[in-house]
Amino acid sequence: MFSKKTMEVFRNPKHVGFIKDADGIGRVGNPSCGDIMWVYIKVKQKNGKEILEDVKVKTFGCVAAIATASTVGEIAIGKALDKAIAITEKDIAKKLGGLPKEKMHCSTLSKKGLKAAIEDYRNKKEKAD
Amino acid sequence: MFSKKTMEVFRNPKHVGFIKDADGIGRVGNPSCGDIMWVYIKVKQKNGKEILEDVKVKTFGCVAAIATASTVGEIAIGKALDKAIAITEKDIAKKLGGLPKEKMHCSTLSKKGLKAAIEDYRNKKEKAD
Amino acid sequence: MKLLKSTTKNTAVNAGDVTNNTGNYTMTKRVYLDHAATTPLDKRVLKVMEPYFSEKFGNAASTHFFGEEAEEAVEKAREDIAKAINAKPGEIYFTSGGTESDNLALAGIMRTGKKCEQLVTSNIEHHAIIRTADSLKKEGFETKFLSVNKKGFIQIEDVEKALKKKTRLVSVMHANNEIGTIQPIKEIGEACHKKETLFHSDAVQTVGKEKIDVEKMNIDMLSASAHKFYGPKGVGFLFKREEIKIEPLMFGGSHEKGLRPSTSNTPGIVGMAKALKIGIIEMDEENAREKKMRDRLVKESLEIKNSWINGGFPKIAGCAPLGFDFVEGQSMLLMLSDKGIAASTGSACNSEGLLPSHVLTALGLPRVKCHGSLRFTLGRENTDTDIDYVLEVLPPIVKKLREISPLRGK
Amino acid sequence: MKLLKSTTKNTAVNAGDVTNNTGNYTMTKRVYLDHAATTPLDKRVLKVMEPYFSEKFGNAASTHFFGEEAEEAVEKAREDIAKAINAKPGEIYFTSGGTESDNLALAGIMRTGKKCEQLVTSNIEHHAIIRTADSLKKEGFETKFLSVNKKGFIQIEDVEKALKKKTRLVSVMHANNEIGTIQPIKEIGEACHKKETLFHSDAVQTVGKEKIDVEKMNIDMLSASAHKFYGPKGVGFLFKREEIKIEPLMFGGSHEKGLRPSTSNTPGIVGMAKALKIGIIEMDEENAREKKMRDRLVKESLEIKNSWINGGFPKIAGCAPLGFDFVEGQSMLLMLSDKGIAASTGSACNSEGLLPSHVLTALGLPRVKCHGSLRFTLGRENTDTDIDYVLEVLPPIVKKLREISPLRGK
Ligand SMILES: Cc1ncc(COP(=O)(O)O)c(C=O)c1O
Numbered sequence A, B: 001m002f003s004k005k006t007m008e009v010f011r012n013p014k015h016v017g018f019i020k021d022a023d024g025i026g027r028v029g030n031p032s033c034g035d036i037m038w039v040y041i042k043v044k045q046k047n048g049k050e051i052l053e054d055v056k057v058k059t060f061g062c063v064a065a066i067a068t069a070s071t072v073g074e075i076a077i078g079k080a081l082d083k084a085i086a087i088t089e090k091d092i093a094k095k096l097g098g099l100p101k102e103k104m105h106c107s108t109l110s111k112k113g114l115k116a117a118i119e120d121y122r123n124k125k126e127k128a129d
Numbered sequence C, D: 001m002k003l004l005k006s007t008t009k010n011t012a013v014n015a016g017d018v019t020n021n022t023g024n025y026t027m028t029k030r031v032y033l034d035h036a037a038t039t040p041l042d043k044r045v046l047k048v049m050e051p052y053f054s055e056k057f058g059n060a061a062s063t064h065f066f067g068e069e070a071e072e073a074v075e076k077a078r079e080d081i082a083k084a085i086n087a088k089p090g091e092i093y094f095t096s097g098g099t100e101s102d103n104l105a106l107a108g109i110m111r112t113g114k115k116c117e118q119l120v121t122s123n124i125e126h127h128a129i130i131r132t133a134d135s136l137k138k139e140g141f142e143t144k145f146l147s148v149n150k151k152g153f154i155q156i157e158d159v160e161k162a163l164k165k166k167t168r169l170v171s172v173m174h175a176n177n178e179i180g181t182i183q184p185i186k187e188i189g190e191a192c193h194k195k196e197t198l199f200h201s202d203a204v205q206t207v208g209k210e211k212i213d214v215e216k217m218n219i220d221m222l223s224a225s226a227h228k229f230y231g232p233k234g235v236g237f238l239f240k241r242e243e244i245k246i247e248p249l250m251f252g253g254s255h256e257k258g259l260r261p262s263t264s265n266t267p268g269i270v271g272m273a274k275a276l277k278i279g280i281i282e283m284d285e286e287n288a289r290e291k292k293m294r295d296r297l298v299k300e301s302l303e304i305k306n307s308w309i310n311g312g313f314p315k316i317a318g319c320a321p322l323g324f325d326f327v328e329g330q331s332m333l334l335m336l337s338d339k340g341i342a343a344s345t346g347s348a349c350n351s352e353g354l355l356p357s358h359v360l361t362a363l364g365l366p367r368v369k370c371h372g373s374l375r376f377t378l379g380r381e382n383t384d385t386d387i388d389y390v391l392e393v394l395p396p397i398v399k400k401l402r403e404i405s406p407l408r409g410k
């Protein structure tokens, strides 16, 4: 069912957890469906650009949820916000060597979580500005 | 399915075959049903009574047909005609240690064959008289 | 269920092995705790099956010594099985397993009746019952699904209330496969018989594990599957009282009195009878042993905070249906599997992604809690050492998953 | 079929043993010539099944390593079987045998359609087809049974004529179990496809024995049963093209994509795949060997006066369906059985007293001749010595029975 890579990431997810003083938090999903992700981001300025310094994701969920959660972090870290916000579920699934069709919604959730976190960061910044 | 006795008689039927100068022959059954018996009898006089000296039966048929054919002979030989004509399918089946319900028609056929042979003998005798 | 497209093979079963090298890809320990899903074939059962594979291999319907010895074996098995549940040999029909027995019982009865008639069953039945009922509904029959209480039991009053004139059959499982609860079968059967309604019980989880007496328990039809009691896979039986007429599911030869045509699976049938015999002989002792281990597993697992046990008692001896808040079952399963422990979440027979188990939702468990369920079902090969091992491995797994779960602060 | 309430047991299979002590109750020789009824499990097949009984015994639907290794085995078997008949793995569905596959194919297709639609089949099909068709007729579908010619073959013109707009499915067996005739499947399939009608073939007698290529042979669905090709009893498969939708016979878990629920019979499935593999590898050589023995058996048996062979050629290699005037089959069978020879009369799968076989009557054989039929079907363990032995034993048996038969003067 799952690719070897998915199982590997599930077994050793590097980017799950949370960030204490996160610059943005994205909360997506519905716990009763077993699908829920909270994405924490830390943003830094580099060469006048806003770059994702760190991403951590909390998830209550199945193998694919954990693997995609960690993978969205892996892909996003070091990227500029504009680039990061454009990450698609396909990018995540590809990195994992493919996902079963019925598990693509986990990938979507990770993407949405990251987007929500970036938007949260931007909202906060706007208000602070 | 069959009793041990039935199989024994099937394996060594003593009263199957035919009698060259039979005093009576009873032909019963329907070959297309696989049920057919020809009963040959030899009658002798003893103490003023007509006694069955020999009975032989030809049959095209299954195990039960062969076993009941031989058994009707076994029971009938030595009996007076009046007694022999009263032999029932149950007598034959009993002698064989029982017969499966669906095979009782073989026993019936043996009985009928003997009856027909005795009647044939009596008819012939009447005409001769 | 395939987890990985390619994996390292682990062939040794060393449930008793105490080695603790539990690296992800090199399990040296395998602890099977999923006996409600299936059981290993008992070696003593395989032994009695062996002659029927390649020597006494005849078709039991054939008219010669090969056929005769096969038929003798099949009929002896029928007698043994009948005796084991206090039925007559002519009341035992061999099938391909529990699913077929359930289908044959339900569709077989309903299809002899009128379309306006009703089937009453429960909402914690196996899918082999529930989906058969759904399909009969599509055919035009009426169906009613009884609810269970929070502990997972059918209430007799509910059965009594449900019994209408149009009720043709009531089907209630003996023990549930997910939560192990044993239903008051005798009383349910009694209620049915008072209203002259037929009573079927899916006893797939109890045959060979709990005492069954179809007379005393007022059972008219009963389903069983050999692989659930250390017998072979692909064979089961249906008990059906002589006087009850049912329609076959399949048509063909006149095997099993025409109710279940197809060349008899002699080794399977012989094996099933032997497995049942062993099950009955060793039942009391084995149940006591499993119960002791199970009770310890439950007690010590529940020392993990925010955990619970699903369904009340009486339960089948080896069944420990646990639940842990804030974490998801499949992830627990796979982490346990990496440590060499086989368990299950939801219903092992039908894992359909994250749909919560219909049994757990029937208990009134919130969906999110359903996802955190973890079922251990013990069996003959398990020892105290296995339980020690689970109790060593489980808490860190729950902890690890909780740490990354958004549902809980810490 | 039980012949005797109690018999002396004969356990040794010594087909090659030349001892000629053939006393009634102490057979020292056993010659099995009933391979169309069932075959012994090949020891090489049992060997690959063995790990799946008690070690790799998991439920293929379970989420753990035990389940995973079972599922891997099941899916590997599916691939192997698909390859063997030139199908895709997703087109193979595991069942409990030929009867179930036949029922699933026929009822499965018809029930997706309207009641006015038609099923066309032949009058020499196995009861698993004929009686399923009869039951579908009762459900409201139309059925048509094609006749065969005197040699036992379906005529393409008859198929073409039968194909109407309302014809939903045509089902014609590949080879007949009683007379061994191999039908022109490719041409029948072609005729069906020209009219956009689905084509099913019951290939229970040919899978593993004759080359099968579902593409080349225009087959949309195909039934097989493992025990007919030296595989285990109680397992079979249905091939069904991906694009065809059918209704299941049973409901339950989501195994076999929901089309055939029930815990997978892993050892059975693995064994079936291996048996098929062996069958295909050894096919040409084995068929040549059996054909040679069969031809001699037929030729020399026909030296007995008033004898004949049923059905024409092409026939499956090991099949010798003979007939002897004036005598009855069951009596011949039992006398042969006493001498250690296993054969069959009528259809081995359903011996119902003296009802003549529907296949033989379909050939136009008079009833009384049907009763005199005797089928020998050769297989892998048979040797020339076995044929010598039959040719020694058979003529005196026919003679003995003819001597007591009223149908012939002497
Ligand atoms: C042609 C044919 N179809 C179907 C079957 C049924 O197979 P099974 O007995 O394995 O269900 C048989 C044999 O019994 C057969 O010879």
Ligand SMILES: Cc1ncc(COP(=O)(O)O)c(C=O)c1O
Pocket (backbone or CB within 6 Å): C036, C096, C097, C098, C099, C100, C102, C126, C128, C173, C175, C176, C177, C202, C204, C205, C225, C227, C236, C349, D261, D262, D263
């Ligand atoms: C209660 C219950 N009924 C029916 C079944 C179906 O049995 P099988 O998979 O052997 O068909 C199972 C197990 O799968 C079960 O646990």
